[in-house]
Each structure stands twice: as structure tokens, then as C-alpha cells.
Amino acid sequence: MTPLAGYLLVAALIFAIGLAGALTRRNAILVLIGIELMLNAANLNLIAFWRYGPHPEALTGMMFAIFSIAVAAAEAAVGLGLVIQVHRHAHSTDLDAMNRMKG
Amino acid sequence: MSYAFLFISALTVAGGVAAVALKNTVHCALALTVAFAGLALLFLDLDAQFAGFAQILVYIGAVAILVVFAILLTRGSETPKDGVYSKRWPIGLVVAAAVFSVLGWAILQSVPALPQNAQTPAVTVAQIGQALMTRYVLPLEIIAILLTAALIGAVIVAMHEKEEVK
Numbered sequence: 001m002t003p004l005a006g007y008l009l010v011a012a013l014i015f016a017i018g019l020a021g022a023l024t025r026r027n028a029i030l031v032l033i034g035i036e037l038m039l040n041a042a043n044l045n046l047i048a049f050w051r052y053g054p055h056p057e058a059l060t061g062m063m064f065a066i067f068s069i070a071v072a073a074a075e076a077a078v079g080l081g082l083v084i085q086v087h088r089h090a091h092s093t094d095l096d097a098m099n100r101m102k103g
Numbered sequence: 104m105s106y107a108f109l110f111i112s113a114l115t116v117a118g119g120v121a122a123v124a125l126k127n128t129v130h131c132a133l134a135l136t137v138a139f140a141g142l143a144l145l146f147l148d149l150d151a152q153f154a155g156f157a158q159i160l161v162y163i164g165a166v167a168i169l170v171v172f173a174i175l176l177t178r179g180s181e182t183p184k185d186g187v188y189s190k191r192w193p194i195g196l197v198v199a200a201a202v203f204s205v206l207g208w209a210i211l212q213s214v215p216a217l218p219q220n221a222q223t224p225a226v227t228v229a230q231i232g233q234a235l236m237t238r239y240v241l242p243l244e245i246i247a248i249l250l251t252a253a254l255i256g257a258v259i260v261a262m263h264e265k266e267e268v269k
Contacts, residue, residue, distance in 0.1 A: 008210045010112040014119050016203030021123025023195025024188050040142050051149040054217050056224030059234050065154050069161050070246045074253035076166045080173040081261035087177040
């Protein structure tokens with residue numbers, strides 16, 4: 001197994017863990033944690049391809065990962081703001097209990 | 104496969120599993136921090152120093168703190184009486200296992216199309232700054248606008264609205 005395949009396997013495992021967390025937990029914050037783990041697994045893939053790709057001095061994968069980190073930070077801020085507002089409205093962060101479009 | 108890689112990836116995967124499987128939400132946030140730190144170490148292991156330190160600053164410094172704030176503001180640390188897992192959790196687990204098996208199969212089956220770059224890429228932070236200011240200046244400006252809009256939006260969404268503001 002090449003070093004690149006090792007990193008890709010670790011990234012796939014972290015992605016699957018994040019997906020399992022996002023699909024199985026009831027708490028909305030835990031679902032956001034799962035989504036963050038999936039985004040991080042994608043970043044690991046980008047950095048691994050940058051490191052073992054043919055032209056690392058072009059910095060393509062590195063730039064992609066840096067912008068992806070920035071977008072993930074914005075997503076976390078908006079997502080947690082939404083969770084706080086939903087908790088204020090419904091007094092719960094249980095996703096199984098949220099089954100109405102209009103409160 | 105170096106021992107450092109095996110150790111760091113085991114730490115990261117253990118942190119990730121704990122972050123999605125523990126019952127207490129605060130413990131989940133702490134395990135998430137461990138997973139983020141492991142990923143930053145993996146970035147450093149891949150000679151991506153800038154991305155590794157950006158990961159530490161953004162994720163451990165900001166996102167993990169934000170998650171802890173959200174947990175405390177929503178009193179999410181109390182374990183609900185009817186379990187922490189959703190009603191249809193076996194389906195989610197099966198979907199995640201299927202995704203991992205497809206990804207792992209694809210990775211292990213594929214052969215590299217290009218020769219793998221074995222030597223360490225010599226990239227300095229100055230080069231990254233140069234690239235951000237020349238070739239990637241438009242994405243940098245767009246991401247600045249996106250971050251500003253997202254943070255203002257987050258504040259407006261989470262703002263406590265008074266009843267019947269006239």
C-alpha cells in the first residue's frame with residue numbers, strides 16, 4: 001500500500017465516522033459535529049493529494065484545503081446559530097421531535 | 104507506513120469515534136477536539152505546515168469553542184431519557200458502513216496514474232502568501248465576503264428577538 005492510499009483510507013474512515021454520527025444522533029449539535037468531521041476528512045484528502053501529486057509547488061490542493069477550512073468555519077457559525085435559535089423556539093435540540101415546518 | 108502515521112491516525116480515528124458515540128455531549132466536544140488535533144498532526148506529517156497550523160487555529164481555537172458554547176447555551180449536556188440515538192439508527196450505521204466499504208474498495212483497487220512525488224515539497228509560508236495575493240486573489244476576496252456575511256447572518260439568526268417589536 002502506498003503512503004497516499006494510507007492517508008486516503010484514514011480520510012475515508014473519518015468520513016464514514018462523521019456520516020454515522022450525522023445519521024444516528026438525535027442532538028442537532030452532534031449532527032453538526034459529524035458534518036465537521038466529514039469536511040475535515042475531505043481536507044485530509046486534498047492535502048494528501050497535494051503532497052503526493054506531481055506539482056506541489058503549484059499549491060492547488062493546499063489552497064483548496066485553506067478555502068475549505070474557511071467555508072467550514074462559516075458553516076459551523078451559521079449552523080450553531082440556527083441550533084440555538086431552534087432551541088429557543090422549541091426548547092429542544094432533539095431532531096426526532098422536530099417534525100413541523102411551521103412552529 | 105511510518106509509526107508516526109499509524110499512531111496519529113489511530114488517535115484521530117479514536118477521537119472521531121468518541122466524538123460521535125459518547126453519551127455526554129460535552130465529552131463529545133472534547134473528543135472532537137482530539138480528532139481535530141489528530142488531523143492537524145496528519146497535516147503536519149504531510150509537510151503542510153500552514154494548513155496544519157490553520158487547522159489548529161480555526162478548528163481547535165474557534166469551532167470547538169463554538170460547539171462548547173452551543174452545548175452550554177442549549178443545555179445539551181443533559182442526557183435525554185429516551186436515548187441519544189435516533190429511532191432509525193441502524194439504517195444510518197448501515198449507510199455509513201456501506202459508504203466506507205465502497206470508498207475503501209475504490210482506494211485499495213486503484214493504481215496510481217501518476218508517479219508519486221516522494222521528495223518533500225519545499226513550500227514556504229511566503230510562497231503561500233504570494234499565491235494568495237496573485238493567482239488566488241479573487242477566491243480570497245470572495246471568501247472574505249462569505250465569512251463576513253456568514254458571521255453577520257449567524258449573529259442575526261441567533262439574536263434574541265423581542266416579542267412584538269414595533
